[in-house]
Amino acid sequence: MPRINEKVSYWMLVVPALAIMVIFYIVPVLGIWKIAFTEPATGIENFVAMAGSNAVKTSFVITFRVAAITTVGCLFLGYIVAYAISNYASKLTPLMLALVILPFWVSVLIRSFSWIVLLGRSGIVNDTLRGAGLIDAPFRLMHNELGVLIAMIHVMLPFAILPMLTNMRGISGAYVLAARSLGAGEWTAFRQVYFPQTMPGVMSGALLVFVLSLGFFVTPALLGGGRVLMISEYITYQIQEFLNWGLGSALSVALLVATALVLLIAARFVNLRSALLERK
């Protein structure tokens, strides 16, 4: 059998994935771009309408705010979990990892519905607090931004933990020990020696969570009570309620561009290659 040339075998491996991307992603995205510029008439009127709309502006602000707070929340909680697993769990590591990954197997829809059961006015949390006599009137835990944030942080947490964990597990314990033996306190050793080494993991977790959160739909739609209107819900609203494909498409183009901008800006401060591709 003739040996297949290395270049050919490389392309044979890459082409199926590439073809799927082009046919099912690139081509439809170009279609969306086309609709944004051609419906109802050719030109940039959809973008003019979008720029002139206060609702769109507010929706973008809400989208970026929710995504940013979700990212910070996920990083904070995720860092603690990743740190605990990589430094203290030893024997329990497989179990802890399983617990982190387990929620991935349950759909976002179900997880969001579960939060409704927990956070509702007569949900488990409020009922327990009231039953214990701690509060008189139920807290408003959902149908507002708080509810959306709680559920989104929960949904996004594994995306923050996993890159940080991979990163932390590659850090040798010798550095911290060396710092300690040279007289650094526990906190100083962590802050000056350990923490800087975890930055690539933190950054890749942050980017992953932030970018995914920007396009989030299910959780805000279910827990936001209609007033935490993120861009993806606004797009659905334009298309379903008004059959306004032009403006809906223009909004999704804007979201895509905004997301790309975030990555570009991030690239100025972070080495994206090391943040996203090499997690050590």
Next chain:
Amino acid sequence: MEDTTDFEAKRDIAAIAVERYKQGRLTRRGFIAAMGALGILPALGTKATAQAKEIIVVNWGGTAKDILQEVICDTYTAETGIPVIVDGSGPSAGKIRAMVESGAVVWDLCDSGAGSAIILEQQGITQPIDYSIVDKSKVLEGTAYNNGVGNYVYSYVLATNPKLLGGNVPQSWEDVWNVKDFPGMRTFRKSVRGQLESATMARGVPLNEVYDVLGTDDGIKAAIAKFRELRENIIVWGSGSDSQNLFLQEEVAIGNIWSTRAHLLKDQMDAGSFNVSFNGGVIAPGIWVVPKNNPAGTEETMKLIAHGQKPELQVKWLELIGSGPINPDAAALVPAELAPFNPSSPENLATQILYNDEWYAKNQIAAEELYVDALIN
């Protein structure tokens, strides 16, 4: 002109019917027995005629399809021998138009909305209703168009939970906007349909002037401002089932919801924890349209529409699925316990206004934009 037909509402009625079946409230057999007892069903097929061809009626599917089949179509077949078949594939204005323009019309009678009916008439897609066969006096005033005629009705109503409100129940939209005396969360639709009317009434505008006031920019802005004022107390419903869940889970105490959903809630909620008021309600009709060159012919289709106008059949609609009779005369036949939930009873009609599709065609898109902004910004 924009098509302002509320397809969400139509799909919602289909969804409600599914729930009724699940609850075991609807069985074909039970229904036929009931119809027999009412004397509506004569011996089946006695008058079968040779010249009759079938009539195809199209609605929005789900079990509403089966109910339409049983309530109006099968009874027509029983009387005339003409087979009538319901197709639930959703007769959107676009589909009707495509069918007529391609010359391959297979639908005879379509469950449309006022918005679509007006556009289809302008585009010359539909036939005039023959009011010598269809009785104009048997439909709600304002629902007899040249090329379309009322079919059933549903309303946007003021629903409340007296238990959560401690018995202190808002009686009008003005009360709903009074957060001090009536604390609690409210729900409104995630669309201006049937909602700006409430806000306008809350400003003290009398029923018959609501659309005049909303016809001006200032009127729209004032209604929007009312929502901005109330927004901290608002949870928005997207689908009919959303509105139902918000009441079931006691997330809201007050709301502007569809009467068809209220019809379900009255059975699902505990006694004393659900109440409906048609005071300041907005009543919206479903509209029959007949495509040009329909296969069964104009006359046969008109006869079927006229058959469906019978009060005793219209009442079945209300009992089985919660959408009200288009024929106000049917109110007398409505069982006493259902009367308060009937959108077209004389008492309820007196306190409501008719949904104005022309206003929506002109103003809806601009108003939606302002509405969303008021709620989130």
